[in-house]
Amino acid sequence: MQEQQITVLLDKLSQVSDEIAKVIVGQQDIIDELLISVLAGGHCLLEGVPGLAKTLMVSSLAKTLALDFKRVQFTPDLMPSDIVGTEILETDHETGERFFKFQKGPVFTHILLADEINRTPPKTQAALLEAMQERRISYAGTTYDLPKPFFVLATQNPVEQAGTYPLPEAQLDRFVMFIRVGYPTEQEEIEIIKRTTGNDHNKLSAILSADDIIALQNLVRSVTASNELLVYAAGLARATRPDKHQGEQDENVNEQTNEPCQSVNEHVRWGAGPRAGQALILCAKARALMLGRYAITVTDIRFVAPAVLRHRILVNFQAEALNITPDNIIDDLLAFVAVPTSPLQ
Template sequence: MAFKNEVEAVNELSRKFDQLRSEVKKRIYGQDEIIDQVLVAMFSRGHCLLIGVPGLAKTLLVNTISEVLGLQYKRIQFTPDLMPSDIIGTEILDKDREFKFIRGPIFSNILLADEINRTPPKTQAALLEAMQERSVTAAGQKYELDKPFFVLATQNPIEQEGTYPLPEAQLDRFMFSIWLDYPKFEDELTIVRNTTSDFSTRLNEIISKEEIRYFQELVMKVPVNENVLKYAVGLSAKTRPNTELAAPISNKYLKWGAGPRASQYLVLGAKTLAALQGKYSPDIEDIKKVAISILRHRVIKNYKAEAENLSVEDIITELMK
């Protein structure tokens, strides 16, 4: 892609973002903030965990986004009997009696891990290397994944029968933990009207794989002022109970705080958000806009917070004041 300078490139990214949003909203109603967060994660090279009750269009959202991004999309339904080889792939003996590696669904650009908490930790762990290194190892051989690569996982928060909580190391690999809520009345009216009639939408591909990779590199070049950097690192440090920089509310209500990956994602998320809005450098407000989704799955409440019915979001909001 040829631009005169990086300012022109940021302007084009902002224009593409507006187009992407408009295109996705043709099919997904009333989830504007969720759409924005998923797109921010993608341009930041991050992964998303989408949490919400059944029927909130989590799978449709992922499907729609893959369509407008023009990326290869694969879905895995996570079940208790799913094996790591079902994700990564397996070696078979071919007709020449030589081992041949058959690639699994992880070899895609967007992987939808549907109901990720329904499979045992051994299988969940098969995603760890792919999410961090963008590669997988099978039978001692390393295979690079096609870039860009995103994992968008869904989870049902209410039905806990037969589920396996995600290990902390796995949760930490997700840039955002996004909670989906019920649609507003007017939005639900539109959803029902369109889905119970012969209404259909044809989506256009807005951006290519090569453009996504270019803009991901561009985001890394966005400059960050020292005060914004210090705010991001300071916010993560405040969540760590019984440490030098811990906030009083963290000492009182948190059992565990966010690690350095949270600080990295706060800065990356703010840089991406700023660029998508046509700004050339992020400010503290951009950090605050991404903070809850980045920190909510990285801090653990103690029994006192549970007893006082205090949510993780309440604590993070207090820390940002």
């Protein structure tokens, strides 16, 4: 790809964030994390109480991308066929012959908004699993490829609320990022009220095409990551695992102090798998590219670490009793794991 083409793509990418800001007040870090997950080619899960514009944020992103977009409202009575599709009986009007034809479901799109994904039972949640991982659907012995690019951008309510079905760990691991959406500041809330109670309605323009997104995803993978930073990302992922779950070759220890991370050993039941290290590097590369750099730094990894790791750490009952969350564990790990002495920081 020529340098001029890269410059045009990066200019378009910066315009996407500005375009979304027309309808979303504040939440810049969350918008950045959404874009990072798209550039990394992964799926994204947003969690927050009702009314924090999670759905609006995802739909606004979809509007700025010239891609097919479908929305599924997950409910307790939603069936897998409502997502994947089903066979219907049709008749050939010329021959009178009757045959089954596969009617594609809403998953056959570029961007699938899975709204309130934890409101539906596990059987239906699992219908997304193959689509998210393999980018294809198998039905009645036939495999159907999904369009490229394909993203699942899901929203969910906190699991403490009534009527929710927590996502299983296997499906959570398919999301490259788990973003928590918090309440706006006072000034942001005033601006939200001002915008939504007046006559002004901003229309969003499509900026990036499917080919642009694929080109940017390829560009992300060409961003440089030094060996020291690869080791650092792997160290962060491995440090999330208690000693008993580490490999035989090493332990959950700080190289400088040679001591294990106490909070992990005491409060973590299961840590992150190898996908976590892959996601850390890919998301760090995406962030670096968004900032106009072609090499990642420690800051990039540390920025994406909470969203990449929080859904991959399962705390034990003792941690729950003490109100210790995965985010608390991640804060400890970022202070615990030795930062590489690399020129790219």
